[in-house]
Amino acid sequence: MQSAANKPYRLPPPLFNARCSACWFTAAVVALVVLSFWSLDLQWAAFLSLDAARSMGRFLAEFFPPDLSPAFVAKVARGTVETLAMSALGTAMAGVAGLALALPASRLWAEQRTPARAPTRLLLNALRAVPELVWAALLLIAAGLGPMAGTLALALHTTGVLGRLFAEALENAPPGPAQALRAHGVGTSRVFLYATLPQVLPQLLSYTLYRWENNIRAAAVLGVVGAGGLGQLLSYHMGLFHMGKTATILAAMLLLVALVDVLSLVTRRALTR
Amino acid sequence: MSTLRAPPIAARDPAWAGRVLWWSAALVLLWPLAVATEFRPWVLFEPESLRVTARFVGSFFPPAIQGEFLALVARETWRTVAIATAGMTLALVLAVPLSLLSCSALSVSALAGDMARGPFWLRQLVRWLLVVLRSVPELVWALVFVRVVGLGPTAGVLAIALTYGGMLGKVYGEILESGELQPTQTLLRNGSGRVQALAYGLLPQNAAELMSYTVYRWECAIRSSAVLGFVGAGGLGQQMDNSMKMFNGAEVATMLLVFIALVALADRISGWLRRALG
Numbered sequence: 001m002q003s004a005a006n007k008p009y010r011l012p013p014p015l016f017n018a019r020c021s022a023c024w025f026t027a028a029v030v031a032l033v034v035l036s037f038w039s040l041d042l043q044w045a046a047f048l049s050l051d052a053a054r055s056m057g058r059f060l061a062e063f064f065p066p067d068l069s070p071a072f073v074a075k076v077a078r079g080t081v082e083t084l085a086m087s088a089l090g091t092a093m094a095g096v097a098g099l100a101l102a103l104p105a106s107r108l109w110a111e112q113r114t115p116a117r118a119p120t121r122l123l124l125n126a127l128r129a130v131p132e133l134v135w136a137a138l139l140l141i142a143a144g145l146g147p148m149a150g151t152l153a154l155a156l157h158t159t160g161v162l163g164r165l166f167a168e169a170l171e172n173a174p175p176g177p178a179q180a181l182r183a184h185g186v187g188t189s190r191v192f193l194y195a196t197l198p199q200v201l202p203q204l205l206s207y208t209l210y211r212w213e214n215n216i217r218a219a220a221v222l223g224v225v226g227a228g229g230l231g232q233l234l235s236y237h238m239g240l241f242h243m244g245k246t247a248t249i250l251a252a253m254l255l256l257v258a259l260v261d262v263l264s265l266v267t268r269r270a271l272t273r
Numbered sequence: 274m275s276t277l278r279a280p281p282i283a284a285r286d287p288a289w290a291g292r293v294l295w296w297s298a299a300l301v302l303l304w305p306l307a308v309a310t311e312f313r314p315w316v317l318f319e320p321e322s323l324r325v326t327a328r329f330v331g332s333f334f335p336p337a338i339q340g341e342f343l344a345l346v347a348r349e350t351w352r353t354v355a356i357a358t359a360g361m362t363l364a365l366v367l368a369v370p371l372s373l374l375s376c377s378a379l380s381v382s383a384l385a386g387d388m389a390r391g392p393f394w395l396r397q398l399v400r401w402l403l404v405v406l407r408s409v410p411e412l413v414w415a416l417v418f419v420r421v422v423g424l425g426p427t428a429g430v431l432a433i434a435l436t437y438g439g440m441l442g443k444v445y446g447e448i449l450e451s452g453e454l455q456p457t458q459t460l461l462r463n464g465s466g467r468v469q470a471l472a473y474g475l476l477p478q479n480a481a482e483l484m485s486y487t488v489y490r491w492e493c494a495i496r497s498s499a500v501l502g503f504v505g506a507g508g509l510g511q512q513m514d515n516s517m518k519m520f521n522g523a524e525v526a527t528m529l530l531v532f533i534a535l536v537a538l539a540d541r542i543s544g545w546l547r548r549a550l551g
Contacts, residue, residue, distance in 0.1 A: 021549070025546075032358050033358055033359070033362050035355070036354070036355035036356075036358040036359040036362070037355075037359050037362070039351065039352070039355050040352065040355050040356065040359060040426045040427075040430065040507075041425070041426070042359070042426060042427050042430060043422055043423070043425065043427045044427075047421070047422050047427060047431070052421065052422070055421065056421050059417075059420060059421055081309055082309055082310060085305075085306040085309035085310045086310050088306050089303065089306040089307060089310055089312060092303060092306075125537075126533065129532075129533040129536050129537065130529065130532070130533065131496060131497075131499070131500050133412075133500045133503055134499075134500065134503075134510075134513065134529070134532075137503060137513075137514065137517055138517070138525075141325060141326060141329050141517075141520075142317055142322060142325070142326040142329075143316065143317060143322075144316065144322070146311050147309075147310040147311050147312075148310060148311050148312050148313065148314075148316070150310075151310045151312055194286075217410065220410065221410045221412040221413060224412060224416065224503070224504055225503055225514075228310065228311075231412075234413070234416070235416070235504075238416060238420070250413065253410075253413065254408060254409065257408045257410070258408055261408065
């Protein structure tokens with residue numbers, strides 16, 4: 001029996017098929033989007049009207065000229081340094097705390113008993129799930145207004161992030177060297193310090209540096225709830241409608257973020273070359 | 274026959290001196306940072322501050338579960354998701370055309386050596402625009418829009434739309450250019466239009482990655498829409514801010530739990546979708 005040279009003509013698949021998961025997915029996305037726009041009382045009229053355009057224009061015009069008096073620029077520079085210091089100290093503390101929590105949260109060898117693994121992971125997830133800004137708002141009550149609340153907030157959130165990453169890195173480290181030391185009867189802490197840690201240290205450092213980069217960006221805006229740095233200056237002067245000063249602070253913020261982006265790109269290129 | 278014997282283990286770390294030196298150097302470097310951030314942890318343990326903190330944290334338990342309040346939280350949680358979704362939709366409206374404009378894989382003049390000057394500068398200009406949109410943090414956009422359109426979700430939606438529009442546009446462009454370009458170039462060389470080259474050359478190989486990145490960003494948008502509420506852009510964050518200002522720990526505790534659950538749920542859904550997309 002001879003088969004046809006061409007494939008038999010087939011109809012295109014129907015547009016909707018109850019077994020087609022992509023159709024259900026698309027339908028769900030469309031429903032979610034429609035419901036979202038429908039349920040939010042968005043004030044497009046207030047935003048897209050001529051009146052709003054004019055007030056937007058006025059608002060933007062007030063940004064000029066930015067306040068470039070030496071006294072204020074010095075203040076903004078201090079704010080920038082404070083932002084950098086907050087991010088660096090917060091990340092450093094998170095690195096130490098993250099490693100301290102990653103140890104109970106990881107199973108270093110197959111038959112190790114790790115009763116603390118699940119609860120520590122839960123704690124790390126909780127620390128990570130609350131954003132920096134919410135931590136800062138909560139910590140204002142204990143630490144008062146100022147950069148310390150921001151630093152602690154960054155440290156808490158980053159501890160959650162780094163602790164989890166560190167635990168994964170420790171568990172994925174090649175087990176050979178540690179096994180060799182354990183077979184010689186070396187104690188657990190020394191096995192960790194001289195076999196496991198040296199293997200994963202470069203990875204831990206690169207995670208920490210990556211989080212530092214993120215934290216600089218976060219620290220710049222963290223202050224809007226009153227937790228120090230450029231953000232605090234921004235919300236203060238914006239609240240008082242000092243638009244010239246606001247423009248200077250915004251420019252400093254963008255410059256800082258752009259600088260961090262460029263530096264990180266250059267470093268990454270240099271390291272991966 | 275000689276027996277193999279392990280070398281004796283040193284009683285003390287031979288690199289001990291160096292380690293102590295580097296650790297103390299690091300501590301010395303940390304000191305100015307602590308001064309700059311007014312880092313005085315003992316302030317936390319002063320009796321006055323301890324009392325306030327203990328009262329606030331103590332009021333976390335039990336979390337508020339009155340029916341009326343729970344209904345409010347449910348409504349605000351939905352608003353948080355809706356702000357994120359609406360913001361993402363507008364971000365896509367912004368990002369898709371801009372990324373196609375900036376994508377050099379669809380350049381006809383680049384097929385023969387260098388790209389012509391006009392298209393090159395147009396693409397560069399669009400890329401700079403995307404970088405600017407992306408590098409202004411969404412919280413700053415929200416602060417600005419709260420001033421212009423007033424308190425409420427509009428500011429949050431616009432803030433997410435602009436920042437995420439920049440992010441998506443930039444990454445979409447990178448994804449489209451990172452794949453195998455030969456099918457697209459072949460199509461363009463043989464006279465197909467740019468839209469055809471996009472639909473039959475670029476999209477089929479990159480669709481999964483594009484979708485998966487979009488879903489991931491949607492998850493991030495939910496997290497950030499909750500945070501945007503703290504500057505008055507509506508949703509769960511705004512309620513949390515109100516309750517914190519009134520030192521109502523029970524309400525804060527409920528909302529924190531709901532927020533954590535929401536983020537975990539979005540994480541699950543997004544992970545599942547991304548796995549399904551491959």
